[in-house]
Amino acid sequence: MMQSDQSADKRPWALLSPSLFAITILVVIPMAFILVYSFYENVDLAVDRVTFQFGNWQEVMTDGYYHTAIWKTLRLSVIVTVLAAILGYIPAYFIAMTKFRDKWLLLLLLILPFWISFIIRTLSWIHIFGNQGALNGLFRLLGLTDAPLSLMYNEFTVIIGFIHVFLPYMILNIYVSLEGIDENLEPAARTLGATPWQAFREVTLPLSMPGLAAGCLLVFVLTGGSYVTPLILGGPGDFLFGNLIYDAVVSELNWPMGATLSFTLLFLLGLVVVLYSRLMGLNQLSKAFR
Amino acid sequence: MARVELINIQKSYGSVQAVKNANVVFEEGSFTTLLGPSGCGKTTILRMVSGLADPTNGDIVVGGKRINNVPIHKRNLGLVFQNYALFPHRTIGENIAFGLKYRGVSKSDAQEKVRHSLDIVRLPGVEDRYPQQLSGGQQQRIALARAIVIEPDVLLLDEPLSALDANLREDMRVELKAIQDRIGVTTIFVTHDQSEALAMSDKIVVMSAGVVEQIGAPDEVYNTPASEFVATFLGASNLLPATVAGRNETGVIMETPEFGKTCVPVARSITLGDAAKGQLMIRAENLHLTKASITKIDSANAVVEAVDYQGQLARYFVRIGNTQLQAINMISGRPFSAGDKVNVSLIPEECSALPANDT
Numbered sequence A: 001m002m003q004s005d006q007s008a009d010k011r012p013w014a015l016l017s018p019s020l021f022a023i024t025i026l027v028v029i030p031m032a033f034i035l036v037y038s039f040y041e042n043v044d045l046a047v048d049r050v051t052f053q054f055g056n057w058q059e060v061m062t063d064g065y066y067h068t069a070i071w072k073t074l075r076l077s078v079i080v081t082v083l084a085a086i087l088g089y090i091p092a093y094f095i096a097m098t099k100f101r102d103k104w105l106l107l108l109l110l111i112l113p114f115w116i117s118f119i120i121r122t123l124s125w126i127h128i129f130g131n132q133g134a135l136n137g138l139f140r141l142l143g144l145t146d147a148p149l150s151l152m153y154n155e156f157t158v159i160i161g162f163i164h165v166f167l168p169y170m171i172l173n174i175y176v177s178l179e180g181i182d183e184n185l186e187p188a189a190r191t192l193g194a195t196p197w198q199a200f201r202e203v204t205l206p207l208s209m210p211g212l213a214a215g216c217l218l219v220f221v222l223t224g225g226s227y228v229t230p231l232i233l234g235g236p237g238d239f240l241f242g243n244l245i246y247d248a249v250v251s252e253l254n255w256p257m258g259a260t261l262s263f264t265l266l267f268l269l270g271l272v273v274v275l276y277s278r279l280m281g282l283n284q285l286s287k288a289f290r
Numbered sequence B: 001m002a003r004v005e006l007i008n009i010q011k012s013y014g015s016v017q018a019v020k021n022a023n024v025v026f027e028e029g030s031f032t033t034l035l036g037p038s039g040c041g042k043t044t045i046l047r048m049v050s051g052l053a054d055p056t057n058g059d060i061v062v063g064g065k066r067i068n069n070v071p072i073h074k075r076n077l078g079l080v081f082q083n084y085a086l087f088p089h090r091t092i093g094e095n096i097a098f099g100l101k102y103r104g105v106s107k108s109d110a111q112e113k114v115r116h117s118l119d120i121v122r123l124p125g126v127e128d129r130y131p132q133q134l135s136g137g138q139q140q141r142i143a144l145a146r147a148i149v150i151e152p153d154v155l156l157l158d159e160p161l162s163a164l165d166a167n168l169r170e171d172m173r174v175e176l177k178a179i180q181d182r183i184g185v186t187t188i189f190v191t192h193d194q195s196e197a198l199a200m201s202d203k204i205v206v207m208s209a210g211v212v213e214q215i216g217a218p219d220e221v222y223n224t225p226a227s228e229f230v231a232t233f234l235g236a237s238n239l240l241p242a243t244v245a246g247r248n249e250t251g252v253i254m255e256t257p258e259f260g261k262t263c264v265p266v267a268r269s270i271t272l273g274d275a276a277k278g279q280l281m282i283r284a285e286n287l288h289l290t291k292a293s294i295t296k297i298d299s300a301n302a303v304v305e306a307v308d309y310q311g312q313l314a315r316y317f318v319r320i321g322n323t324q325l326q327a328i329n330m331i332s333g334r335p336f337s338a339g340d341k342v343n344v345s346l347i348p349e350e351c352s353a354l355p356a357n358d359t
């Protein structure tokens, strides 16, 4: 009895060990290096002094510039997430409910963009919003404008770029949830006296919450952690926290500061995930991924 | 409670004709069964009555009003789905009270009605549980409670017993019928199980491939089937090709190579019309086996080919010349065994005459 209990206790660990090993080598150890770096001191471009001091951390905690960046990141992530949730629900609902026989084709279309680098997809907006882009071309053709309107490099195009790239994640998550709902539930609600909207609100929407919640979390974290989209589509003021990391590491060659900022972002996004899954119930989320 | 009429109802899905020109009346307060094999259009009819599908043609009249254009949520019909379709995120109490919200019933009245409906389906006190916490049979009763608590004009039941195991199905059959008797709601019950249909119905609508084959009381469709389909779908029958040897005031004389001349009563030869050829239908339980030494009128000599012994019953396959016939006889003592020579007899009054098989 004792023996079998013990071996039963160990077996999960034995089964997990390959992945634990991979995670240790590929994630934990590199991150430990970064953490160590955050205590070094940057004395000149790319010259670091190996010490143990909290200067970088103090700067991040106290400098208002970083707080602005956190606030901007939070704000934009929320905007992108909410818009993506609304815009994503509609196609997800459509794909789940359609009687179209080759549904896989619709799902394939959804995944198709992943085959093109997201940088190229982001750059493509220049051809639409740019001075020489499709919209300005159209305006000129219609004689609405003489000089090209500057439509690009603002928060709006950044939001568009994010939604463009992250929407499939949202749609897929919601779709999976919707697909799992018994197709007779909405008709059942209808025969009991609910209007189409009431039936949706009372039955389909709550039952699709796990997928919607998972999609929102995913899009929020992906947006909060990105820097390329604002770099390509944003103006000078449209930076996210990720851009500060990029600047510190790539432009200023200040790796200790970059490391500190990276860990700050990791901590903040991690906090969001933890609070969120507390709020929504972690099992709710895992249900959506099943 | 209301009378339901289907007038020239037709429904096509693309090139598939799910229901072809159905005319059926469901009397007020009656229990009517739609019976037929899978895919014959039973669910389609229920969906059209409830508004979940629109008929391609024809009118649906409930309580004297044409309801084709009335939206689903205003029809006041109680539909029980084949898989129950309970809301998994709602408690049993909330599930049952769901339809009451839209009918302006106050919270306390709703609670009372929920309790009462749970009493009716004999599952008191489960309000706070979730559907997953109930067994299949219990979920089925909740689905029924949810449908009847709104006091629907018509109760629509789509194979509600098919997901239950055999014992429970028979109990629920009796209970369902008792509930229907008590509340007296016009009920349309869908099944492909003939014994369910025969046991529960005031009237049976037999369907095949979208066509209504026959409408009648259970004994009517069983004893005087209107078509070969009905004859073979309900019960076990023998159909023998026959020629019409004459007609008189008592009936039609059907001549078969096996039994010679058999006089079938007029009431049992309605669909034959004045055709010169037809089929003689003999129910398996109306073919009686006796020892070969006893020769009766309307009988033939036969050989037992196979025996399926079931205790108080035995099912025999016997051969007369080139024809194999099925007979189900009550027995006491030992059944005949394969190879026995027997005499097979019928009673003409229990036979029916059907039109000839076209194919």
Ligand SMILES: Nc1ncnc2c1ncn2[C@@H]1O[C@H](COP(=O)(O)OP(=O)(O)OP(=O)(O)O)[C@@H](O)[C@H]1O
Pocket: B013, B016, B017, B018, B036, B037, B038, B039, B040, B041, B042, B043, B044, B045, B192
């Ligand atoms: N939404 C639909 N689209 C296309 N064809 C359909 C649709 N619903 C039903 N059919 C077809 O209509 C016919 C009748 O279907 P229906 O569901 O009414 O059968 P049923 O008698 O209820 O069968 P079962 O006993 O298997 O439930 C079938 O041939 C079916 O394939």
Ligand SMILES: [Mg+2]
Pocket: B042, B043, B044, B158
């Ligand atoms: Mg069906």
